[in-house]
Amino acid sequence: MAMMDGIKRQLRSVVEWQNPDPDVLFTQWTENGDEIKNASKLIVGPGQGCIFVYEGQVKAVIEQQCMVNLQTDNVPFWTTIKKFMQFFVSEHKVGIYFYRKTKILDQKWGTTSLIKYQDPKYQFPIGLKAYGNYSYQIEDAQAFFVNIVGSHSQVGIDEFRRIISARVIQPISDYLAECGYSYADIDANREEIARGISIKLAIVFRKLGFNISDFRIEGTDFDEDTLRRINRIADLTAEAQAAQAVGLDYAKVQQLDAMREAARNESGAAGAGMGLGAGVALGQNMAQGLTMTTPGANGTADDIAGKLAQLKKLFEAELISEAEYTAKKQELLARF
Incomplete structure (x- = not known):
């Protein structure tokens, strides 16, 4: 019985990667377990390569499309295999791996x-x-x-x-x-x-x-x-550009924002009054600066228009009173 099994294992076979799965990149040939039958043929198809592995080490790589007679052809490493395998049956097994060469x-x-x-x-x-x-x-x-x-x-x-x-x-x-x-x-x-x-x-x-x-x-x-950091940079950049567009100094705009925030967040009526008072004082100083820093005796129309726009912003921010706003407005208009 053992002899018949040995003879059967020597029957001719073809070693090839038939109908390769498109999702497989590398696969081991296992049709005959890990034994190679006597007088077998190895076929390497288009877009395929083949690796011979013996005891965990790569012994030969076939990279070209070909058909090889394993019994008679001079294949690298094949003679080494024969030295270890009697009738192609041995505890030392051969691994044949096919791989996809195409991109x-x-x-x-x-x-x-x-x-x-x-x-x-x-x-x-x-x-x-x-x-x-x-x-x-x-x-x-x-x-x-x-x-x-x-x-x-x-x-x-x-x-x-x-x-x-x-x-x-x-x-x-x-x-x-x-x-x-x-x-x-x-x-x-x-x-x-x-x-x-x-x-x-x-x-x-x-x-x-x-x-x-x-x-x-x-x-x-x-x-x-x-x-969050990117949005903060974008916000600050937009504020600086807006301040520049209306002729305001960005540092002063930041001061006004800080004062308004302090007025909102101070606890208690006295604290709120102190925060608001500081904001109003700063606004009044800036309003006075609108007049003091006007160049020339009367100033140009563009200068005065810019000062009026700044003055309106201070009033809308509630940093100067309506009376102060009206007085400074009349003073600037008188310069036209």
Whole structure:
């Protein structure tokens, strides 16, 4: 019975990757367990490669489409196998792995955690999230087998995508820290950033046995802390520009805002009166300054119109009384 089993195992067979699953990147041939039958043929189809593994070590890689007679053809490592295997039956088993050589296109990536770096312009910490796509291709099958496949009998494209996503964060963080882009410049320079990152990724992934290409950034976003800082900068910038547009000094506008806030938040009637009184006093001083700082004897029409606009703002902010507003207004109008 044992002899018949041995004879059956020697029957001719074909070793090939038939109808490969489009979602599989790397797979072990298991049709005959892990034994190779005598006089078998190995067929490597278009877009495929094949790896011979013996006792956990890669002994040969076939990268071209071909058909090999394992009994007679001079295949690298094949003679070594024969030394250990009697009638192709041995406790030392052979692993045959097929892999996809074609380029895998349009793969999505996204950061699994925040990319953190210091904003070079505003000097506050940035928490960035990003996503995009890329293409890749197995370039060094032996390195890929050692670094990625290991003891797995199969590696799927989805599984490999997760491996890549976990490894892109550090190169992206390093590049953003080196390139000097502020948060406001990222979207405008997305293509340039992607090119710089792809160079760093190519160095990292080449060591793992594959080449990454067409790396693109499709979108970015910031965490809540970063957005709060960004919105604060935007608000302050808008206030400064608005003050400049109406001819007000931004520092004085900030003083007025602080006084108004103090008047609102002081506890008790006396405290409220003190806060409001300080605001009114500052407003009165500024109102007097509207007259004192007017250049020339009468001033130009533009100067006086600007002073009137400032005076109205002080009145609307309740920092001067109606009587003071009316008196100063009449004084400025008299200069026309």
